[in-house]
Amino acid sequence: MNYNIPAYIIYAAITIYIIYWVGRLFHKNGRVFILRIFLGHAAQADATNNIILTAYYLFNTGYAIVQFSNWQAVQNLQMLIASIAGKTGILVGILAVTHYFNMLLVYILSKRVLHYSS
C-alpha cells in the first residue's frame, strides 16, 4: 500500500490555501507602502501591486508543484504526516524569509524615495 497520492492531494490543498491566503493579505496590506513609494499615484501603484501578486502566485505554486518530483516513497501514516509537515514547513519558511526581506526592501526604498523627492 502506497500513500503517495493522498500525500500529494493533502499537500496541494494545504499549500494552495496557504499561498492564496498569504498573497491576498500581502496584496491588501502592502498597497499603502507601494502607494507611498509611487508618491501617491494610485493607478501606477495598483498596477504594480497586481503584477507583483501574479508573479508571487506563479513562483510559489511552481515551487510547490516541483516538490512532487522528489518526494520520498510514503509507506505508512506516520511518514505521511511527517513528510507533508516537513515540505510545508520548508515552503512556509521560504515565504517567511522572503517576507522579511520584502519588508526591509520597502523600508529602504521608501527612505530613498522620500530623501530624493524632498
Added chain:
Amino acid sequence: MKDFIVIAYLVYLPVVILLTFYVAHSLFRNSLVYMKDIFNGRDEIAVATNTLFRIGFYLLNLGFGLYILEITGHLETPQAAIEALSVKIGGFSIYLGIMLFLNMYLFFRGKKIAKQRRISAPFITETNLPRT
C-alpha cells in the same frame, strides 16, 4: 508492537498551532500602540505594518514548528512518547519566546528612531510627506 508516533504527531500539531496563535494574538494586539507612536498617528500605515509583522511571525513560527515535527525512531511506550513530545514542545516554546523578544526589540528600536526624528524634525520642515 504498538507505535505511538502518530498519536504524538496528533498531540504536537494542535499544541504548536494554538501556541503560535495565542502568542501572536497577545503580542500584536499590544504592539499596535507602539506602531501608532512610531508612525506618528498615521493609522493606515501603522495598521498595515502591524499586520505585515503579524503574518511574518505566523509564517516563521508555523514553518519552523512544522519543519521540526518529524520524530525519528520508534516510540514503543507512552513514557517514550511523552519524553519525545516534551523535548519538541519545550524546545518550540523556548524558540517562540526568543522570537517574541526579537520582535519587541524591533518595536523598541523603531520607537527610538522615530523619537530622534521627531526631535530633529523642526529643522527639516515638510520633507516626510509624499507629494500628490
